[in-house]
Amino acid sequence: MLDIVGNVLSFSFYEGLVFGLVAIGVYLTLRVLAFPDLTVDGSYTLGGATTAVLIVNGVHPFPATLAAIGVGLCAGLVTGLLNTKLRLPALLAGILMMVGLYSINLRVMGGANVSLLRQVTAFDKVAEVLGLSHGSIVVSITVALAIAAVVFFILNWFLRTEIGLALRATGDNEQMVRSLGVDTDKNVLMGCAIANGLVGLAGAVVAQGQGFADVGMGIGMIVMGLASVIIGEALFRPRGMARLLLAAIGGAFCYRLFITIALRLGMAPGDLKLITAVLVVIALAVPFIRKKLRHEWIPPAVRW
């Protein structure tokens, strides 16, 4: 019994760290930039597909993983350009990218999926260095923890710099930021690029972890990221940059824990997307219902 609990917890911890990258990406666009970016579903798969194809073609898994960040950055950049230069609404820009990337991902992989069976992944490389058996959960956690820690420290530093502060302010009050001499378009581009770079990285790690990249692996990723951000905010009520970032990772952990338990209890994997959607609805509706009961003023729904 204790074994199962340990298994579930450690596996969720690993997944929480990896999907925490997606959560941070969604947090950056949705919360920091106030830019509901649906590119995520496509850029996640793009990251996984790119890395898988590179590894199959003999590229070392480390640069192959870094390449996922690169393609994610590019995808986010295009979304940002559609929004800032062609003035497409953020939601539409993201949807168009998501749809367009589906075809691109098929082209990148030359089919619906790419198997990494019998290929040397980043996990295998790390296992070699640590002298641990391949496929051990300790290796998975080590890799995920290292990546999440690096991302956390870089972002926690970056968002406090002069550029980072302007980036955060852009989502808060774009008009003000412009009137203080900052090119807000550039900030939107930068934010979208960084967010999708992180999401692409997550896709690359997951593809190597599960041993394949699949054209459908990104479906619902935006909702999962959203669920993680909301759960993190509700549970940890974070204040300040560092805690906000940690809350996104914590939220992803709780979400994955929930999903893992649901699977262990015999839930069909296909039902999980519905559960996630319902979870987000509940998480968003609870504060509304609570306020309603207290007869508090409630702002009208946003219709981006």
Place this chain on the structure above:
Amino acid sequence: MSQNKSLLQLRGIAKIFSKGTIDEVTALDNIKLDVNAEDYITIIGSNGAGKTTLLNVIGGVFPPERGGKVIISGNDITGFSEYKHATYVGRVYQDPHIGTAAKMTVEENLAMAVLRGQPRGLRPATNKQRRELFRSALAPLSLGLEDRLNAQVGTLSSGQRQAVALVMATISKPALLLLDEHTANLDPRTAQLVLDLTEVIVQREKMTTIMVTHNMELALRYGNRLIMMHEGKIVVDLNQKQRAGLTIDDLIAAFEQASGRRFIEDNILLRR
């Protein structure tokens, strides 16, 4: 280089909205204006006179029609984007919410403002030295904000937010300060406080200032030059000498003469 010491030169500034439709409106009609350094101009006019449109052209929110020129400190910045205008122009809006970022702290807001016109880099946005600068800029407001640097701006009152916005517009000492009815949304007491603060800052920094107002009394009380706009044109332009001793009734008479209209039509819109 430049023949005169004008800080801001506007030449042939026109602005037409909804061009080529039946809704076509000429908001600005061939404006020529020279603002000298350390001028404090009050602009008055009824709704639709073009006051805010003029500020928007100076602030770079939109460019003037072809042929118009905006020259600040000898630099032709016509058609430059708004964020480039911001290097020279600080602005306080009517709505305190526009001038400040609600979800960020007082300190973070000021840290944004202090870098106006400078390249932003990867240095920490705040440090001890800057914090001291913020405190000394906030202290003269006597609102206790210097001890609330870490308060979220959204938790401040409208008056406090507008005071912060004023400090943000001036802390980096831009060449020109635009005040767009910046006390119109405040209660009378707070409005007076913000006006007093404006006066202190403008005098201390010798800032060249343009203040748009609906309030004739304010237009007479503050500044050294008074401009009255009507239907996109400057119809009255009084220097300090001409303005001295003027009453509101004199202003109304001047308006009627210049515009060829009875003031009563605009009476509701121009507050006495």
